[in-house]
Amino acid sequence: MIEIKNLSKRYGNHYAVDDISFTINDGEIVGFLGPNGAGKSTTMNIITGYLSATSGTVSIDGYDILEESTQAKRLIGFLPEQPPLYIDMTVWEYLTFVYELKGCTFNKQKHLDEVCELVKISDVKRRLIRNLSKGYKQRVGIAGALIGNPKMIIFDEPTVGLDPKQIIDIRNLIRNLGKKHTVVLSTHIMQEVQAVCDRIIVINEGKIIADEKTASFNNAVNQNTRYRVKIAGPQKEVVKLIRSMVGIVSCELHGEREGDAFTYDIESAQNIDIRKSLFRALAEKGWPMLGMEPIGMELEDIFLKLINAKGERK
Numbered sequence: 341m342i343e344i345k346n347l348s349k350r351y352g353n354h355y356a357v358d359d360i361s362f363t364i365n366d367g368e369i370v371g372f373l374g375p376n377g378a379g380k381s382t383t384m385n386i387i388t389g390y391l392s393a394t395s396g397t398v399s400i401d402g403y404d405i406l407e408e409s410t411q412a413k414r415l416i417g418f419l420p421e422q423p424p425l426y427i428d429m430t431v432w433e434y435l436t437f438v439y440e441l442k443g444c445t446f447n448k449q450k451h452l453d454e455v456c457e458l459v460k461i462s463d464v465k466r467r468l469i470r471n472l473s474k475g476y477k478q479r480v481g482i483a484g485a486l487i488g489n490p491k492m493i494i495f496d497e498p499t500v501g502l503d504p505k506q507i508i509d510i511r512n513l514i515r516n517l518g519k520k521h522t523v524v525l526s527t528h529i530m531q532e533v534q535a536v537c538d539r540i541i542v543i544n545e546g547k548i549i550a551d552e553k554t555a556s557f558n559n560a561v562n563q564n565t566r567y568r569v570k571i572a573g574p575q576k577e578v579v580k581l582i583r584s585m586v587g588i589v590s591c592e593l594h595g596e597r598e599g600d601a602f603t604y605d606i607e608s609a610q611n612i613d614i615r616k617s618l619f620r621a622l623a624e625k626g627w628p629m630l631g632m633e634p635i636g637m638e639l640e641d642i643f644l645k646l647i648n649a650k651g652e653r654k
């Protein structure tokens with residue numbers, strides 16, 4: 341269990357992390373989500389003992405990360421945003437180096453073989469790290485984090501710079517590791533936490549603005565209340581009709597025209613699905629609906645929504 345209490349980190353007058361508290365229970369896969377500059381890396385570096393806090397405490401299974409750092413660090417594997425790989429070593433040399441650095445007592449050959457197998461790098465273990473693709477380098481970094489079989493693994497932006505195939509592979513790998521380890525995944529990519537994590541903690545400007553199970557997070561942010569709809573019919577009357585409908589918050593012309601059809605952005609009140617009533621109302625008028633697609637929320641919209649929701653709860 342990772343317990344973080346009233347953690348702050350100040351640089352000059354600026355709080356990179358501002359009085360945050362949360363607990364991560366054994367077996368959880370937790371996403372730590374926030375835009376760039378939110379304070380994610382700072383938090384991860386403090387949790388793993390790489391950086392000291394200005395105030396507050398971190399304990400790992402009851403061991404204070406500063407006071408009992410040897411015991412605490414033994415329980416954590418860390419993949420920093422830029423893994424410190426020695427690129428002139430072979431994969432095997434590097435993993436041996438990490439094994440010795442961590443003072444591991446497992447059978448070396450067997451343990452390293454198992455780790456290589458787990459992250460699927462057995463076929464490149466004699467290769468120089470510098471000659472590996474970015475995806476494979478990232479796997480080597482993950483292998484390093486797994487040495488010593490730590491109970492908890494912390495990943496900081498593990499898919500940055502990878503191509504789509506590599507991203508999927510690394511996400512699958514992390515999800516798999518989550519079956520046996522407690523996992524914290526720090527990222528600015530919402531889809532990443534939605535794909536991998538059970539619980540999502542959202543951080544913005546150093547403060548936690550949401551801490552939810554992924555399912556309820558998805559409910560909060562994924563309600564499709566906005567649609568882009570293409571309708572053939574007289575533009576002004578179409579807008580008038582839609583705006584008069586129950587549950588419609590706004591209807592604006594989007595501007596694309598195709599023959600007698602226009603595209604509109606329509607927003608409904610939350611929890612109201614306007615699709616059927618919209619279809620019927622247009623059909624009654626004889627104005628065919630030629631297309632309808634949900635307008636996805638951008639991360640910025642989601643942060644605003646979460647910040648507003650938090651304000652309302654107070």
Ligand code: ADP
Pocket residue numbers: 351355356374375376377378379380381382383
């Ligand atoms: P994230 O990982 O979410 O992108 P960081 O934890 O890296 O965010 O940074 C949080 C804030 O702290 C940012 O405003 C960043 O500029 C600032 N910061 C991080 N490290 C330092 C540092 N060593 N000196 C001064 N400011 C820093």
